[in-house]
Amino acid sequence: MSGQPNVSLPVSRPGGYAPHVAKKEPVDLQLSVDRNSPVPLYFQLSQQLEAAIERGKLSPGSLLGNEIELAGRLGLSRPTVRQAIQALVDKGLLVRRRGIGTQVVHSQIRRPLELSSLYDDLEAAGQRPATRVLRLETTAADAEAAAALAVAEGAEVRLLERLRLTHGEPVAFLRNQLPPDLLRLEAGELERTGLYRLMRGAGITLHSARQTIGARAASPAEAELLGEEPGAPLLTMQRVTFDDTGRVVEYGSHLYRASRYAFDFQLLVRS
Amino acid sequence: MSGQPNVSLPVSRPGGYAPHVAKKEPVDLQLSVDRNSPVPLYFQLSQQLEAAIERGKLSPGSLLGNEIELAGRLGLSRPTVRQAIQALVDKGLLVRRRGIGTQVVHSQIRRPLELSSLYDDLEAAGQRPATRVLRLETTAADAEAAAALAVAEGAEVRLLERLRLTHGEPVAFLRNQLPPDLLRLEAGELERTGLYRLMRGAGITLHSARQTIGARAASPAEAELLGEEPGAPLLTMQRVTFDDTGRVVEYGSHLYRASRYAFDFQLLVRS
């Protein structure tokens, strides 16, 4: 069991460019798994397939070879191969069709949906995000936060208010309330990175969030803060975030300049 | 194999209300599977567990009995039980912890994320949605739609403009462009139900969507149409929808009255 299988995956092109050639037009896809690696086999395979799709080695609409043969070539069992494929189906990259095969989904899509972090989003977009911490203190929870965090109204919470900027221009006003003993927050760190990244660093595994996105006109004070005219349209977002134990880790109530920001994400249908 | 196992699932309450009692406090959960049913066994189990959680029979934080014992009690194999549990983990209802067990996630969460349909959402909320079809014709695609539908600018598309109302009040202005030969659209049907429901009825399986949510001030014409003042904040949403073959089935560019509507959904972290 020391060898590392390294095979070419035959892929058929439905388009059929060469009519006289056999249906299966092998594309030299170098797949291999390392049994000595601590990384699960199905995960290794899944990652390699995803990379192949992302790099265009597997063109949209093309069929993957059948599971049984693929398993044989890689020296894996069919359940393991299925697990790898299933992971990509869940991600929306592949589609299974009984009696037909598994094919790469067309699409220009393919993108994060993710529990998005404004900081990470901006950074990924090449904007250099900056943060000004306006308030960081322990105060009484307001009504919305108390309901979201499931504590009594007026109970102590950690209150955080930030202004997020790119290129020196304000983009959003972020107001968070957190359980008081969840995390040690420091203004210095908060100006250097995002809140979610700090949470992950503290060993908190984010799991899901419930959020509401709306819009309203800016009040004079909000306009002043964000550099807009009073009455300008603002995007509002309220979000309650849960970690993997179901604990509420954060309630946020945010304002975004509609002229400079929009939410962008992908939805998958849950059958 | 003709019997229908019907067992009680022991559930331990971490809270431990009765200290002197054994740790496992069995809750009379009636689980059963019907091997003669065409419904897959894992799906039957999955649905029953979900129902139990939804009805509060399985309280948040409580542990499910271990997989092996549960499999034995139900007369199923462990992989089948795992498949059922995995489905609920994917839905965000359960959390697995190696060495500990599987527990019901705390939370007030639990809600649709879904590829939401405005019509269905309103109907589910008890609003009685109504629709006025303003335009339904074949025209040249505009720039955004052409890019989204991957056709040449100016190519023919089916254009649909609707006004959505509840209680006689406008809520949203919906503008869709579709591939011309995808679906036979009739104004009458469109006034009675939603677009997505018509698509599903025509055998189209919706798969995923990419959308952008922003805000802007209403133009005089838009304000007139929606019953707002010019300059009032409007929510905007652009959406490209794909079916399970990866085909683009719709490009929509919609306007919502921010005073009467907000987007509400749940996000799951994809690890």
Added chain:
DNA sequence: TACGTTCGGTTGTCCGGACAATCCGAGGCA
């Protein structure tokens, strides 16, 4: 030609087993 049937191919479901990785608590040791 048009239609129905059959058949091969592929994924869907299910089983039973084996071992590894991880967590928590109990017990031992200093």
Added chain:
DNA sequence: TGCCTCGGATTGTCCGGACAACCGAACGTA
């Protein structure tokens, strides 16, 4: 008392096999 080790419990990964359900295409028949 406090720390460390160990072991039981539970999920994670992987295997090999079996049969069912479904799709498309080739084939045969009217």
